[in-house]
Amino acid sequence: MLVAAMLYSVTIGRYDVSLHEVVSILWSNLVPGSDAQHSQIAQTVVEKVRLPRILAAVLIGFGLAISGAALQGLFRNPLVDPGIIGVTAGAGFGGTLAILLGVSGYGLLAIAFGFGIASVVVVKFLATVGGRTSLLMLVLAGVVVSAFFAAAISIAKLLADPFQKLPAITYWLMGSIASNNYGDVLLLAVAVAPSALVIYLLRYQINIMSLGEERARALGTPIATVRWTILLASAFISAGVVATSGIIGWVGLVMPHVARTFVGADHRRVLPATGLIGAIYLLLVDDIARTATTAEIPLGIITALIGVPVFALILRRLHSHGGWRGD
């Protein structure tokens, strides 16, 4: 289903490329020297513009949704999203700073990514009192660090020149994969794929962690290891996403709930389901972003505008509480 959605996505966009041409373009990559049935521009559009952003959408949707589900399980709180640990705001600030300093391309990626990871380290430091880390402290530290970086972003915006850098920062922060190139996709893949895999491998441990710290300890789970592995993996995903594509909210918070209404609470099923749903969702949203108007609407906007009615419907339809204890 994901593959079908991806294939379909390749054929649509502002520049008309027929299905026939798309097949010809993809084919010519597999079989070098096969004669081309397509224009040069079509090839550029498909290979250099559409494919990277389709891959980016899938990776981002998958990564954010899976890390959201893992964190909600870990923190046993339905309001947790990948931004909770401060990475999103940290990486957002890094990116803002980079734009402000006139750095772009790989420099921007590196700075954003670095700040994202640094902010988790700060969160860990803040939350650890006397060698122990309570979940509440962790969450509050995340909130604190996020607020701090959000304020720092605002200051950076105040300092930015209002015609060039401010709009660039604003737009970048709203989330867009319009200009993603293969370099971005590579960074995304490196950030998301191993992290998502690690999170998936820890699926059963997440089940156990969701019973609470004391119970998990009694069952013999290496709590600290599991917790920090998941936090770090999520941090990598978020940092990668923000660095390449800005802040894309909502997916990581909501997709896990959607997945749970379908497959229940068990993270062995929730993680792949939410990843898939997140990927397809973001792909479709990006298709709309690409085709609806001449202007690119930032992903952050459409993802909410479309998600809201859909999600409200799903929630109301399946009014069972989908994996959370109802109270």
Added chain:
Amino acid sequence: MLVAAMLYSVTIGRYDVSLHEVVSILWSNLVPGSDAQHSQIAQTVVEKVRLPRILAAVLIGFGLAISGAALQGLFRNPLVDPGIIGVTAGAGFGGTLAILLGVSGYGLLAIAFGFGIASVVVVKFLATVGGRTSLLMLVLAGVVVSAFFAAAISIAKLLADPFQKLPAITYWLMGSIASNNYGDVLLLAVAVAPSALVIYLLRYQINIMSLGEERARALGTPIATVRWTILLASAFISAGVVATSGIIGWVGLVMPHVARTFVGADHRRVLPATGLIGAIYLLLVDDIARTATTAEIPLGIITALIGVPVFALILRRLHSHGGWRGD
């Protein structure tokens, strides 16, 4: 302490007014005809500029903190803040729309306030399935509605002309009480004072609600009444705050935790304590905003920048979990 802080606040600002002059100004208001020991401009500064914003800061800090504490109790979730029920984003969108349409003054207040209240109604509608409202549904509906309005705000920003309205919208959303006049203070007072009073009066019911719905029902509490009263009161506070002063985050989320580290979990003590702490905090933050640099920094920024280190310290110092069950 609050009164002292308020008095002190009146004396500081870009324009030098001595304590002596302040007293003389305030005194001349109480005793008409007493001879003035102050310049006309000092009087203007104190009465028309400083007093309204000091009153606004106190009302906002008090209102947001108290409604945050009440909602955290109601939802039994430490991550809840007054924005959770969608009012903040709704009112924010209303204000943005007003600026976009060129409405200002009371028109803006009315539109922002109206959208804020309307969004709670939508949240209630979304969250109610078959006559019953679960807390999880309520929270998720709030998240959904907030996301929707946030997206709507972004769209409005895209459509705003970049020379005049976009900066106005951006600044307004960042939160500022710089230009608050007595009209704003009046609206704030009308929105905050009765709501805060109602919330305070419900302090014991909030204790009971925090035991969970089933237990509260068994104890004979009229759950629906209490819940919707608190939600509506919080909505009024948030709508009033956003309408007059833009989006001021952080206070409602964090001050309740600070208060709990001092007075424990009992909402009979938490509510007044958090209100007081919130009011003093916002007052001091506004003092800094007024005096720190030549250009005024939006409140939303300083509130986080200063709050972060302070809050981190408090949390680490009192590493007891301050009212929340530690886990």
Added chain:
Amino acid sequence: QVEFKDHRGKEIVLDAPPQKVVTIVRSGPILYRAVDGSADHIAAVNQSFFKRDYVAGLYGELLPELGTLTPTAAIEGFVPNIEAILEIAPDAVIQWASEGAEPLERVGLNVIIWDCCTAEQRRDYVTLTGHLTGKEAHAKAILDLQDASAATMRETFAAMPDADKVSALYIDQFGDQIRIIANGSLDLSLSGVTNPAADDTGQWWQTIDLEQLFAWNPDMILIPPYAHDLTPASFYGNALLADLDAVKNRRVYKIPAFAGSPDAPEIFLSSPWLAAVAHGADTVPQLRGEIHDAYAAIYGIDLGAAQMDSVLYMDQNAASDGYSAIFR
């Protein structure tokens, strides 16, 4: 005695042209400098004024007095820093309509409201400043200059059939995002040009993706002068864009420095310049002279040849089709 109505229709009455003016409108200082002939009476401006090109680069050299203005008038954006302004005790404050006269009027200041952003309102800025400074004649001279230029251009291009018009896309960011100006303030019909991105939303900027650029495939690409990071060369050097007509035909141009702000009184020079790059120098002979005279008439500046080259970005545009020839 100064008496006039501002944009909200409020009667402004002052005993004399103000000695101290605070402008919270970002383009206020440049207009005031142009009409008043000096910056001596500008007591304070808002900080974001300094983020415009008027205090750096070429303009910093031409109008150095603007670089030393007091920046305390406003909080970021246009929110007045009321106590700081009271300290200055100005005779008048210029403010945007969207921000309103509050709280300035509450504390007894004279507030002149400017509204934004129709062409008519932009003309009014000059007139209003003329009334305020008492330099009404100079204000009228500036407007006459603009009108005369526009009339000439209209005469040349009014009858041009749509098919002969050249499509030009304004791109002011090309990096992590591609941002274009969809609905700018310049009347392109005066130059025989169309903007493929124009629509009826009134949205100034749009961010588009590469596909859309290919789909439009404009005849020319124009880079606004404030887009410091972008030069025609950055387009010519980008392999992704090699198939675009504007790139193939070397028709990417940096717009001259006089188009720095749509409010600036010399912005009208953009029309003849654009006509020249779109349809050749023949359509607008004597452009260098016209530019020189405009700066002299508006600001009293005598542009030297090197300064003129800077205004026209001769160096950056050197690689573009015919530019050197047109503007020699």
Added chain:
Amino acid sequence: MIEVEGLVVSRGGRRVIEGCDFVVPKGGILAVLGANGVGKTTLLMTLIGVHRPDAGRCTVGGRTGYVPQLYDVAFSYTAMDIALMGRARHVGLFGAPRQRDYAVVRRFFALMGIADLEERTFNTLSGGQRQLVMIAQALASECEVLILDEPCAALDYKNQRIVIDLLDRLSREHDLTVVFTTHAPQHAVEIASDVLLMYPSAPPLGGARADVLNAANLSALYGVPIGRADFVGREAYTYAPLYGHAGDTAR
């Protein structure tokens, strides 16, 4: 008093209670006995109005108090805070507990021997201590009908005695109507006026204690042999410790 007639209750789509009838007079004490998962808690929750019955009538005359089986709170309230919440009906929507309310709670704390726990944080109490506080909360509500789910499950012998005696006394002296579930028939023997035996797939058997509570009925109810022992001159039921003898499924 409580009247239940033809009560049918479902949970999660399955019939849990099917045709239950009984009456508890004002001041009476009903003990509900039955195997795990037979529907005792469900019955109590229906009485207090948390579950809606599919059919039948269920009338509870007077204010009810309820003591749950498991308990845990999200905030660190003190034991006093928790018990004070029992005063909800007396305090009024906009009020807060006053001296009188504190006094009522303190009286019950004293009666139950937990006066020293007053200031303690509820979540740091031991299981038994929490159960006592929850019982105090229900008693503090000065309800007319008290419903308790396994009130003695976490209590030691002495505290069991205190609670059982207190219930007995309140029913006799203050006409408190009591319904409680228990897995120890002994508690029913001591204070119940009426007994309800609940079966997995048959309507419950209710009646006066003397008629219903006997070794044969209990053995049938639990599916293990229960014998009657005389102890210090009173009847006592205990199950036969047959381990090692009976044919348990082999491992």
Added chain:
Amino acid sequence: MIEVEGLVVSRGGRRVIEGCDFVVPKGGILAVLGANGVGKTTLLMTLIGVHRPDAGRCTVGGRTGYVPQLYDVAFSYTAMDIALMGRARHVGLFGAPRQRDYAVVRRFFALMGIADLEERTFNTLSGGQRQLVMIAQALASECEVLILDEPCAALDYKNQRIVIDLLDRLSREHDLTVVFTTHAPQHAVEIASDVLLMYPSAPPLGGARADVLNAANLSALYGVPIGRADFVGREAYTYAPLYGHAGDTAR
């Protein structure tokens, strides 16, 4: 096997356990008895390493399993999901349960007579059913030392029998070392090899069951008269139902 020597444990600044010594040999069963709030749960939590002792040594030889007193989960897992989590040590950090793990859980579900609960959502189970599932979780971990906090508190007579018998059998046949707390001395009588009596302000008294468990000690322990009854040819302890007689503080 378990060795505890001079153990001192504090909770919230107060000494709860003071100078506790005992040894449970491999395959032994220790019953911990004591009044509410005396520190039983605290002792067990110290054994599994949740609380750190102030002083003394506490060695537990072998993998431990733990069954808590109260239990509740935030997600709606099935009973099978919950019990499967007991397999944590066998599954490995990056693994997930496989057929074998399911088989182990199913075997214990069958032994405990709760095979039909497998697919049920844990939070919809009755109190007793949850307790059985939690015991199954601990057993599924195939631990060498099993620590249970009031495992039978929510169980009916039949299920008590099943659990008690199972513990006994596992200790005899598989050398499982068991420590459990209980408020029913009867359970100790039936299977304990050793007994630890915990007192509020004196060091605990531990030893072989026959030496420690008698009517005098129990009466002192609970502060109520406990008598020994012979029942079906076996010893049984029950407390004297003295209500109405003793001098309770007046209401």
